[in-house]
Amino acid sequence: MVFNWLGAERPRITALAGKTFLRGFRVKKTLTALLFGAMLGGIAAPVVADMQDQLPDMGTTAGGTLSINQEIAMGDFYLRQMRGGAPLIDDPLLVQYINQLGQRLVKSANSVRTPFHFFIIRNDELNAFAFFGGNVVIHSALFRYAENESELASVLAHEISHVTQRHLARAMESQQRSVPLTWVGALGSILLAMANPQVGMAALSGTLAGAQQGIISFTQSNEQEADRIGLQVLQRAGFDPQAMPNFMQKLADQSRYATKPPEMLLTHPLPESRLADARNRANQMMRPAPTQSSQDFLFAKMRALTMYSTAYKATADETIDNWLKGNVREQLAAQYGKAVRAYEEKKYDDAHAVLQPVLDKTPDSPWFLDLMTDIDLAQNKAAQAIARLQKAPGAQNNPVLQLNLANAYVTGGQAAAASRLLYRYSYANPGDPNGWSLLAQASAAQGMRAEELAARGEELALSGKLDQAIGLFSNASSQSKLGSLEQARYDARIDQLRQLQQRFRQFEKS
Numbered sequence: 110m111v112f113n114w115l116g117a118e119r120p121r122i123t124a125l126a127g128k129t130f131l132r133g134f135r136v137k138k139t140l141t142a143l144l145f146g147a148m149l150g151g152i153a154a155p156v157v158a159d160m161q162d163q164l165p166d167m168g169t170t171a172g173g174t175l176s177i178n179q180e181i182a183m184g185d186f187y188l189r190q191m192r193g194g195a196p197l198i199d200d201p202l203l204v205q206y207i208n209q210l211g212q213r214l215v216k217s218a219n220s221v222r223t224p225f226h227f228f229i230i231r232n233d234e235l236n237a238f239a240f241f242g243g244n245v246v247i248h249s250a251l252f253r254y255a256e257n258e259s260e261l262a263s264v265l266a267h268e269i270s271h272v273t274q275r276h277l278a279r280a281m282e283s284q285q286r287s288v289p290l291t292w293v294g295a296l297g298s299i300l301l302a303m304a305n306p307q308v309g310m311a312a313l314s315g316t317l318a319g320a321q322q323g324i325i326s327f328t329q330s331n332e333q334e335a336d337r338i339g340l341q342v343l344q345r346a347g348f349d350p351q352a353m354p355n356f357m358q359k360l361a362d363q364s365r366y367a368t369k370p371p372e373m374l375l376t377h378p379l380p381e382s383r384l385a386d387a388r389n390r391a392n393q394m395m396r397p398a399p400t401q402s403s404q405d406f407l408f409a410k411m412r413a414l415t416m417y418s419t420a421y422k423a424t425a426d427e428t429i430d431n432w433l434k435g436n437v438r439e440q441l442a443a444q445y446g447k448a449v450r451a452y453e454e455k456k457y458d459d460a461h462a463v464l465q466p467v468l469d470k471t472p473d474s475p476w477f478l479d480l481m482t483d484i485d486l487a488q489n490k491a492a493q494a495i496a497r498l499q500k501a502p503g504a505q506n507n508p509v510l511q512l513n514l515a516n517a518y519v520t521g522g523q524a525a526a527a528s529r530l531l532y533r534y535s536y537a538n539p540g541d542p543n544g545w546s547l548l549a550q551a552s553a554a555q556g557m558r559a560e561e562l563a564a565r566g567e568e569l570a571l572s573g574k575l576d577q578a579i580g581l582f583s584n585a586s587s588q589s590k591l592g593s594l595e596q597a598r599y600d601a602r603i604d605q606l607r608q609l610q611q612r613f614r615q616f617e618k619s
C-alpha cells in the first residue's frame with residue numbers, strides 16, 4: 110500500500126501555508142520551505158514502511174490490551190504527523206470554539222480515560238474521525254452541513270464515544286491477533302489520507318476494499334455503539350438528541366443523490382438499520398426544552414464559511430441573507446459575516462463600518478475584537494489595536510485575545526512586549542504553534558537569534574520534525590553563552606526531544 114500522495118500534495122499545502130490562517134499570522138517564506146521540505150522525509154517513513162513490517166513491539170500488557178499511556182503516546186505521534194502533513198486550521202477562535210463544545214460533551218461522557226483535544230482540518234468533504242489519545246478531528250465542511258449546534262455536537266459525541274468505548278484499541282488488538290501487519294504504520298497512512306482526501310481518498314478507497322478494511326472503518330456494531338453512547342452524551346450535555354438521526358438522514362440523502370457518497374460514510378458506514386436504530390432511540394429520549402444554537406456556534410459557522418472555504422461562497426452569501434432576516438443572534442452573526450467578507454475582499458473601511466456598531470454593543474466579544482484587530486493591522490493602525498485589546502474586558506484571561514495582542518505588538522514594532530506576553534502564553538499553551546511562530550518573529554525582530562531558533566524548534570517539533578527541531582536547538586545552544594542558564598535549558602530540551610524520538614521510533618520502525 111504505497112501511495113505517493115505527498116508528492117502530488119505538496120504544491121497545495123504550500124499554497125495553503127502561504128495563506129493567512131489567523132489574520133496576520135503569515136508563515137515566513139523561509140520557514141515554509143523548511144517545514145514542507147522537511148515534511149517529505151518526515152512522513153514518508155511510516156507511509157512506505159507499513160506493509161512488509163512485522164508488528165512493532167508495542168509492549169502490550171499480558172491481556173493483549175493497549176495501556177492508556179501507550180494510546181496517549183500513539184496519539185501524540187499521530188497528532189504531530191497530522192500537523193506536518195494536513196491542512197489543520199490553527200485559527201485560535203475556531204479552535205477555542207470547537208474545544209469548548211467538545212469539552213462540554215466530554216463532561217457528560219463516561220469512561221473518559223484520556224484528555225480530549227479537538228481539531229479542524231480545512232476540507233470541503235464532510236468527515237470526522239477520532240484517533241488514539243482522545244484526539245478528535247472534524248473537517249471544516251461540518252460547519253457548512255450542520256444547521257444547528259446540536260447537529261455539530263452529535264458528530265462530536267459519536268466520535269467521543271468511539272474513543273471512550275476504545276473501538277480503535279479493540280480493533281487494533283483483534284487485528285493484531287489475526288493479521289501480521291504493521292497496524293500502526295497502516296493506521297498512520299490512513300489517517301493522513303483521511304486528512305487529505307483530494308489525493309488520499311483514491312488510495313484509501315483501494316485500501317478499504319482490501320484486507321485492511323476492518324482496521325479503520327469501524328464495524329457496524331462499533332458504529333451503533335458509538336451512536337447509542339453518543340446519543341446519551343448528547344442529551345446529557347443539553348443538546349437535542351433528534352439532531353443525530355437528522356444529521357444522519359442528511360448524509361444518507363446526500364449519498365442517494367450524489368454521484369459519490371460522502372466520505373464520512375466510508376469511515377462510518379451508515380446502513381438503513383443504523384439510521385432507524387438512532388431514530389428509535391432518540392424518539393424514546395426526553396427532548397430538552399427548545400435548544401437554540403449558541404451565539405458562538407453561529408459566529409463559528411459564519412467564520413468557517415467565509416474564511417476557510419472558497420467552494421462555499423454561495424452558501425455563505427445565502428446564509429448571511431437568511432440570518433439577516435432571522436433572530437437577534439442570527440442577525441448579529443450575519444453582520445459579522447458581512448464584516449469578514451469585506452475584510453477578505455480587502456475593503457477595510459467597509460469592514461470597519463460594519464463591525465464598529467456591533468463591537469460597541471459587545472466590547473468583550475473575542476470574535477469582534479479579533480476581526481477589528483485584523484482590520485487595524487491591515488491599515489497600519491497597530492497602536493489602535495493594541496490600545497483596544499489592552500482595555501478589552503476579560504482580555505487577560507482569553508488566550509485568543511492574548512494572541513491577538515501579541516500579534517499587534519509584533520506588527521506594531523513592540524517586539525519586547527510581544528516576547529514577554531508570548532513566554533507566558535507558550536508556557537501555558539505549549540501545543541499551540543501560533544504562540545511559537547509569533548515568538549520566533551518577536552525574537553527575530555529583537556535580534557535574539559538563539560530564542561528565535563528555539564521557538565522555531567518548538568514549532569517544528571509540534572509537526573513531528575524532531576530531527577530538524579533538535580538541529581535548531583543545538584544551534585541555539587551553541588549561540589548561547591557557555592554555561593549559561595539559556596544553554597542549559599536548550600540542552601535539556603534536546604534531551605527531551607531525543608527521548609520523544611526514541612519513543613516514536615517504535616511507531617515508525619521498519
Ligand SMILES: [Zn+2]
Pocket residue numbers: 267271327332335376377
Ligand atoms: Zn463512527
